[in-house]
Amino acid sequence: xTTETHETDVIIIGAGPCGLFxxxxxxxxxxxxYLVDILDRAGGQCAELYPEKPIYDIPAIPMCTGQELxxxxxxxxxxxxxVFHFQEMxxxxxxxxxxxxxxxxxxxxxxxxxxxVIAAGGGSFVPKKPxxxxxxxxxxxxxxxxxxxxxxxxxxxxxxxxxxxxxLDWALNLQPVAEKVTLVHHxxxxxxxxxxxxxxxxxxxxxxMEFKIAQLAGVNGDGTKMTxxxxxxxxxxxxxxxxxxxxxxxxxxxxLGPIADFGLNLNENLIPVGTEKFETSIPSIFAIGDINTYPxxxxxxxxxxxxxxxMSQAAxxxxxxxxxxxxxxxxxxxxxxxxxxxx
Amino acid sequence: xxxxxxxxxxxxxxxxxTIGWTLMEVIRDGGVSIKAECxxxxxxxxCHVYVADxxxxxxxxxxxxxxxxxxxxxxxxDGSRLACQIELTEALDGLKVTLARDAIL
Numbered sequence: 047x048t049t050e051t052h053e054t055d056v057i058i059i060g061a062g063p064c065g066l067f068x069x070x071x072x073x074x075x076x077x078x079x080y081l082v083d084i085l086d087r088a089g090g091q092c093a094e095l096y097p098e099k100p101i102y103d104i105p106a107i108p109m110c111t112g113q114e115l116x117x118x119x120x121x122x123x124x125x126x127x128x129v130f131h132f133q134e135m136x137x138x139x140x141x142x143x144x145x146x147x148x149x150x151x152x153x154x155x156x157x158x159x160x161x162x163v164i165a166a167g168g169g170s171f172v173p174k175k176p177x178x179x180x181x182x183x184x185x186x187x188x189x190x191x192x193x194x195x196x197x198x199x200x201x202x203x204x205x206x207x208x209x210x211x212x213x214l215d216w217a218l219n220l221q222p223v224a225e226k227v228t229l230v231h232h233x234x235x236x237x238x239x240x241x242x243x244x245x246x247x248x249x250x251x252x253x254x255m256e257f258k259i260a261q262l263a264g265v266n267g268d269g270t271k272m273t274x275x276x277x278x279x280x281x282x283x284x285x286x287x288x289x290x291x292x293x294x295x296x297x298x299x300x301x302l303g304p305i306a307d308f309g310l311n312l313n314e315n316l317i318p319v320g321t322e323k324f325e326t327s328i329p330s331i332f333a334i335g336d337i338n339t340y341p342x343x344x345x346x347x348x349x350x351x352x353x354x355x356x357m358s359q360a361a362x363x364x365x366x367x368x369x370x371x372x373x374x375x376x377x378x379x380x381x382x383x384x385x386x387x388x389x
Numbered sequence: 390x391x392x393x394x395x396x397x398x399x400x401x402x403x404x405x406x407t408i409g410w411t412l413m414e415v416i417r418d419g420g421v422s423i424k425a426e427c428x429x430x431x432x433x434x435x436c437h438v439y440v441a442d443x444x445x446x447x448x449x450x451x452x453x454x455x456x457x458x459x460x461x462x463x464x465x466x467d468g469s470r471l472a473c474q475i476e477l478t479e480a481l482d483g484l485k486v487t488l489a490r491d492a493i494l
Contacts (some may be wrong), residue, residue, distance in 0.1 A: 091426075091427065095426065095427045095430070095432045095433055096427060096430050096432040099430050099432060168426055174461070174463065174491060176463055177463060177464065177490050177491075177494075208460065208461070209460035210460055210461060231460070232460075232465045233456075233460075233465075235456065236460065237457035237458070237460040261464065261465060296461050296463055296491075297433070297434065297461035299424070299426065299433075299435060300424075345428070
């Protein structure tokens with residue numbers, strides 16, 4: 047946990063394409079930015095959901111992948127030196143006496159700024175949780191959606207559920223320290239990398255790991271400590287696997303999260319904004335990209351870019367009261383070219 | 390054409406379908422809540438539905454890409470499909486599906 051308080055002009059919640067382009071537009075106006083994102087890297091949905099998928103509707107780029115778009119945006123904003131706080135969730139927002147905002151993250155980071163820009167897309171990416179009765183009781187004691195310390199699983203009987211890379215990678219990484227690893231997946235086929243699947247099968251053949259074609263059906267325990275994981279299989283029906291830990295890996299899903307408690311007007315988990323400034327119901331808090339809504343809204347990356355540009359004009363007036371907003375083109379302005387580091 | 394979509398509570402809604410659209414698009418625009426987070430790119434598994442037994446022949450097999458993505462779905466059944474991967478045709482008039490929990494919650 048950090049206790050240091052950072053200061054900047056604008057805090058952007060979400061480092062997806064719209065948040066990144068907002069860094070650019072705000073940067074052209076001389077405004078400094080901090081970004082907070084729950085993922086471990088920039089790109090938002092482009093990086094998490096479809097890094098390899100093609101995008102054809104970015105103006106002047108006939109085709110790029112989600113990852114390429116992210117990489118290009120990162121290159122475009124580099125000159126503005128944005129500060130990224132990855133793997134942190136924006137959690138609390140307080141208005142300070144001097145009119146600025148203080149944002150607190152779940153990791154204890156505090157950032158003070160004149161303006162908040164919510165560019166959070168569909169919300170925070172959080173682990174998808176199996177729908178099992180009583181599962182929540184064992185979360186953080188026996189049920190984990192991420193591995194922080196491998197040592198914590200030493201000598202434990204572990205059930206890992208899922209068929210993606212996270213499931214296979216952790217099955218392989220925990221096998222040497224665990225007493226027993228059982229991988230549970232609904233089919234004998236995996237979306238995970240073939241090399242990991244081969245390594246898993248080799249361990250199973252050597253009797254060092256168990257693989258069960260089944261699905262999670264429940265957890266058993268005394269309410270504080272889990273004792274076994276119930277699985278159901280098409281051929282064998284239900285059975286219990288004695289276990290100290292359950293690690294379900296079914297990817298991520300999006301939840302609005304603590305933004306819902308910022309006091310903003312919401313419309314079915316979207317934030318209504320005006321189309322002149324993209325300001326929310328609270329002055330100096332703006333919302334751009336997929337998370338906002340207004341008449342005629344289209345959830346397109348290009349719309350988010352437009353929203354970022356207009357929002358930045360309004361944000362400037364909040365950050366630099368009394369200063370004149372100068373409209374310039376990057377093609378001709380030596381001032382902008384200096385900011386871009388090309389002059 | 391019509392499709393019949395049943396939600397978690399067991400309520401069934403008849404939705405007007407459009408040939409050539411995906412089932413996900415028709416459900417989304419038909420006023421039934423479905424997450425469909427990636428917008429139809431077969432990249433998330435949050436448009437997970439169960440096709441009724443007597444419609445499974447008509448909706449066909451999962452593609453390999455869809456099969457891989459269903460590895461991230463919860464409570465997989467024989468009729469599990471991603472609604473964004475079912476394109477509506479004349480033959481699917483009357484199709485019955487039930488939303489999976491991970492398409493809603």
